[in-house]
Amino acid sequence: MAGFDKRITDYAQALEGLTDGMTILVGGFGLCGIPENLINQLYQQKTRDLTVVSNNCGIDGFGLGRLLEDHQIRKMVASYVGENALFEQQLLNQDIEVELTPQGNLAEKIRAGGAGIPAFFTATGYGTPVAEGKEVREFDGQHYVLEQAIRGDFALIKGWKADRYGNVIYRHTARNFNPLMATAGKVTVVEVEEIVDGALDPDQVHTPGIYVDRLICGQFEKRIEKRTTRDH
Numbered sequence: 103m104a105g106f107d108k109r110i111t112d113y114a115q116a117l118e119g120l121t122d123g124m125t126i127l128v129g130g131f132g133l134c135g136i137p138e139n140l141i142n143q144l145y146q147q148k149t150r151d152l153t154v155v156s157n158n159c160g161i162d163g164f165g166l167g168r169l170l171e172d173h174q175i176r177k178m179v180a181s182y183v184g185e186n187a188l189f190e191q192q193l194l195n196q197d198i199e200v201e202l203t204p205q206g207n208l209a210e211k212i213r214a215g216g217a218g219i220p221a222f223f224t225a226t227g228y229g230t231p232v233a234e235g236k237e238v239r240e241f242d243g244q245h246y247v248l249e250q251a252i253r254g255d256f257a258l259i260k261g262w263k264a265d266r267y268g269n270v271i272y273r274h275t276a277r278n279f280n281p282l283m284a285t286a287g288k289v290t291v292v293e294v295e296e297i298v299d300g301a302l303d304p305d306q307v308h309t310p311g312i313y314v315d316r317l318i319c320g321q322f323e324k325r326i327e328k329r330t331t332r333d334h
Contacts, residue, residue: 108268108317109297113143116291116318120256122149123176127212127254127283128156128166132184132327135276136165137260137293139320144258145169153177155212155252157205157279158184164325173197179252181205185327204232207249209282214251216285216313221250257287260322261294261309268314269307270294277308284309291316 110116117140120126126144130136141160144152145168154175160167161184169175170188177199183190192198203211204226214222223246227233237248259280262273270292272280284290290313297319 106268106311107266108311108314109266110316110318113139113318113320114147116140116293116316117143117147117149117256119289120144120147120149123151124149124255125153125155125253127252127257127287128154129257129259129278129280129283130165131157131275131278133161133165133325134327135260135272135278135280136160137258137291138165138322139293139318140258140291141165141168144174145172148172148174150174151176153179155179155208155254155283157181157208159186159189161185161325161327162188170198177201179203179208181208207232208252209279211249211252212279212282212286215253216282219251221248223248252286254283254287255289257283257290259284259290259292259309259314261292263296263298263302264292264294264314264317265298265300265302265311266317267301268292268309268311268317269302269304270309270311270314271302271306272308281309284313289315291318293318293320295319295322 152175167186179201193200228245228247233247261270263271
């Protein structure tokens with residue numbers, strides 16, 4: 103079974119073959135479940151001209167927000183701008199191309215990409231700027247917009263536990279976009295907090311190892327987003 107062992111120990115090796123101009127799927131929601139060490143490796147490699155697909159773009163100075171500092175991201179496909187002031191500034195200054203996508207559409211576009219479905223119709227976004235330039239059809243008296251699936255050259259995923267064969271378990275809400283994206287990358291790289299001895303119980307596995315190309319165990323800062331309020 104040695105040929106099925108997905109484990110590697112070096113982050114540079116984890117992103118071997120990831121070059122300028124590629125499309126990268128990055129798991130996470132806010133700061134929850136982001137592959138922070140793989141993102142840091144991207145930052146250190148200074149890989150540029152990237153199209154990044156993720157729920158948002160991290161925060162200033164952490165997560166995907168680091169890649170904005172040296173303008174490594176050419177295009178961002180996301181659901182919201184969120185708490186990142188630099189992201190907002192670059193968007194308003196047109197320094198970065200941003201494709202804002204309804205969150206359900208984004209999830210389904212990635213799921214479809216992983217399932218080999220090239221496109222699908224959805225009612226979400228009809229009659230709004232989201233539908234501009236896209237095919238619209240009517241089914242049973244309701245209008246639907248054609249949305250194309252998303253696939254990536256690389257998918258960067260954060261898991262909780264895995265076995266050597268690349269079977270992955272996520273923890274609570276850190277699951278978010280990760281399982282979908284793991285299926286939709288030509289090369290899927292997963293970093294986890296623990297690689298167990300032996301094999302995981304198949305009934306507990308969220309992402310089967312068949313989708314995983316490389317697996318690395320890392321240490322994580324796990325920052326937590328906090329709500330800031332003021333007295334009126």
